[in-house]
Amino acid sequence: MDRNELARCLRHWRDRLSPVSVGLSAGSLRRAPGLRREEVAHLAGVSVDYLARLEQGRAGNPSPSVLEALARALRLTDDENAHLFRLAGHADPRTNGMTRHMTPGVHRIIDRLADSPVIVLDAAWQLVATNPMATALLGEMISEPARQRNLLWRHFTGMPSRVVATPEEDAAFETAAVADLRAAVGRYPDDVPLRTLITDLRKVSARFDKRWQHGSVARHMATRKTILHPQVGPMTLDCDVLTVEGSDLRIVVYTAEPGSSDARTLSLLNTIGTQRFTASPE
Structure with missing residues (x-):
């Protein structure tokens, strides 16, 4: 050194x-x-x-x-x-592993999307960064310990979430997410944090272990989610995934159809006031 x-x-x-x-x-x-x-x-x-x-x-x-x-x-x-x-x-x-580095260009993209909730994930579904609107929408997660910033760990261990889903929607999400995680292992077989996450999830969640044994492989790209916000109420948003060239970072942008009640609720959320942009403390 x-x-x-x-x-x-x-x-x-x-x-x-x-x-x-x-x-x-x-x-x-x-x-x-x-x-x-x-x-x-x-x-x-x-x-x-x-x-x-x-x-x-x-x-x-x-x-x-x-x-x-x-x-x-x-x-x-x-x-x-x-x-x-x-x-x-x-x-x-x-x-020897996946790229988790956020380039200046990714930072600038997030800065330009200040009116929309934006999160950045790595291929292991680890939360790397959020903008203030995403914190307002989903709650404060970026300052939590590393394991609790993993979205799949939060989901399969039953941690608090503002996402509202039917059992059928939950099942569809789990199937797609686990298949996406298996695809990540194929690209990064020697990534230690990724391997450790999978091992630990299989120990603590029977649902994850069952879906992991199915062996499905696929990329998770986009979905719709209903968020129940404690101040402004429910809203259903499109969650589009943008991939970063040269890495496996995913920029997830939450948007609503213009003119819809969901768009008005999201706009109301934007007026509440939030923290400034915060990056993952690891």
């Missing part, structure tokens, strides 16, 4: 980001054009003290999950992401 070079790069990457580029107010009392250390720590879900020690070359051995969170917060390119891992003494995660 090259602590001094890692520290230099982290400071450089923080200084080059403007507050506006990550959805923050520029303010008038800034002494430098870049982000404050506290702001990067918040976006990455790490403590300010730990980030300070990294930037000063005093902290060693950051975990891959912390590096991924920092890379997203700092909006690193693919090459910069690989360099970050090398400096920290880790192999480039793309060499």
Whole structure:
């Protein structure tokens, strides 16, 4: 691990980001054009003290999950992401598993879709990022522990959800989702987090295990979901999945038919006010 070079790069990457580029107010009392250390720590879900020690070359051995969170917060390119891992003494995660890195382009797409709920998932259905509208629609999940940010883990273990579905709709979703997860294993047979998730799901959910043994393989692309929001009530939305070229990240956008009652309910939700954009703390 090259602590001094890692520290230099982290400071450089923080200084080059403007507050506006990550959805923050520029303010008038800034002494430098870049982000404050506290702001990067918040976006990455790490403590300010730990980030300070990294930037000063005093902290060693950051975990891959912390590096991924920092890379997203700092909006690193693919090459910069690989360099970050090398400096920290880790192999480039793309060499032996799925790509979970959010490029600056993906961040910009999410920023431009501020009026629609948007979430970003990896191929293992792990929640990578949300925008404020998605948090307002689905509830706060991005700050929860890593396992509880996995949508299939939440579903098959019965965690609270605002999604309302009939038994038939639940069965159809489970069949499609498990087939999609099996397809991911085919693409990434050596991805340790993916393998661990499947092993654990088979232990805790008989329904998942039964569907896993069916052996179906398919890509899950789009669906419709009814969301029961505690303030504005129910709405049925289209959930369209956009794939990111060069990775297995999926951008899921929730929309309603223009002029419909669902569109009006979604617009009402947009007026309530939510947190600013937050990336996964891993």
